[in-house]
Amino acid sequence: MATLRSARSAYVEYRQTSRAGMRQVLGSHTLERYEATSLFRIFEHNVIPGLLQTEDYTQAMLAFWFAFLQAPDDMDEAVAVRTARQAVLCRPTKRFEIVLEEQALRTWFGTSTTMTEQLQHLLECMRLPNVSVGVIPLMHRRSGVPSSGFWVFDDELAALEVPTAGIEVTRPAEIALYIRLFDHMRGQARHGASARSIVQRVLEETQATSEQP
Numbered sequence: 001m002a003t004l005r006s007a008r009s010a011y012v013e014y015r016q017t018s019r020a021g022m023r024q025v026l027g028s029h030t031l032e033r034y035e036a037t038s039l040f041r042i043f044e045h046n047v048i049p050g051l052l053q054t055e056d057y058t059q060a061m062l063a064f065w066f067a068f069l070q071a072p073d074d075m076d077e078a079v080a081v082r083t084a085r086q087a088v089l090c091r092p093t094k095r096f097e098i099v100l101e102e103q104a105l106r107t108w109f110g111t112s113t114t115m116t117e118q119l120q121h122l123l124e125c126m127r128l129p130n131v132s133v134g135v136i137p138l139m140h141r142r143s144g145v146p147s148s149g150f151w152v153f154d155d156e157l158a159a160l161e162v163p164t165a166g167i168e169v170t171r172p173a174e175i176a177l178y179i180r181l182f183d184h185m186r187g188q189a190r191h192g193a194s195a196r197s198i199v200q201r202v203l204e205e206t207q208a209t210s211e212q213p
Contacts, residue, residue, distance in 0.1 A: 010168040014069055021074035022062060023081045027166025028151070028159035031081075034088045038095065041152040041182045045101040045145070047109075048118060050082055051089060052098070052125050052133075057118040058082050060110030068163075089128060096131045099185045102138045105202040112206060119203040126196055134189030135198045142188065152178050 017024045029050065042049050048057065058079050066073065088094055105122075108115055126133045150160040158169040158178040169175060190198060 010170065012166045012168075014065075014164055014166070018065075018069040018071035022066060022069075022071050022078035023074050026081070027161060028153070028157060028168055029082075029085065031085050033153060033157075034085050037088075037153040038093065039154050040094070040096045040098075041179065042096065042098040042149075043100075043146060043151075043182055043185050044098075044104050044149040046103050046107050046149070048100070048104055048122060049098060049149075049151075051086055051096065052122055053082070054114070054118050054121050055079055055083055056114045057109055060114055089125065089131065092130055094130060096128075097182075097186065098132065099134045099136065099182065099189050101136050102198060102202070105135070105199060112209070115206050116203065119199060119206060123196060123199055123203070126199070132191065133195055134186055134191045135195040136185065136189045137198060140188065144184075146181060146185070150178055150182075152182060155179070 012027055014027075040051075042051070047061065050058070053061075059075060062075065062078055065071070066075070089096065105119065109118075122133070125131055148160050148162065150158055152158045152175065155172075155175060156170070158175050160167050160169075169178065189195065
């Protein structure tokens, strides 16, 4: 029964929380959690992480989820809540270790201007002294891939999302496995100038590609 209660508390359905608006659909990604965390380990395979998103990118991405979850329209508030969390990037006491699949740079939300500004913003964030961003190239031989993106907050919580819910992992042995997986993915990534060159190349391709109808 204790295991069942733990599983229920770790699985938060978005359909329920979205009834009060998408500003409530944050899962583990609350401002309080971000304020309490010193080390963020972030792996994303198909989107730019929220901490590094522009407002237009966030709005374009959320548009689908409003319709999918049939949530009331509180777009401005939902974007504002997510944008407010980005203030932690400026805290020198916090560290951000981020690994992105190249596909995350190429998943197109909004207009060509939206994507251009998002990739430019990403390059700016990569210059922050407390932010490390690695990029795993598309054409790279792989030994394995995670089935979803995930975040590890210090050594206390691993969080991931499925289409209908947020999942929190709090058992120390499982969190250690997520950290081990993150370290493996980080070892597959390009860093520094090499990572920035991948982002720059995708940016140039985005600027050169006319927007599809």
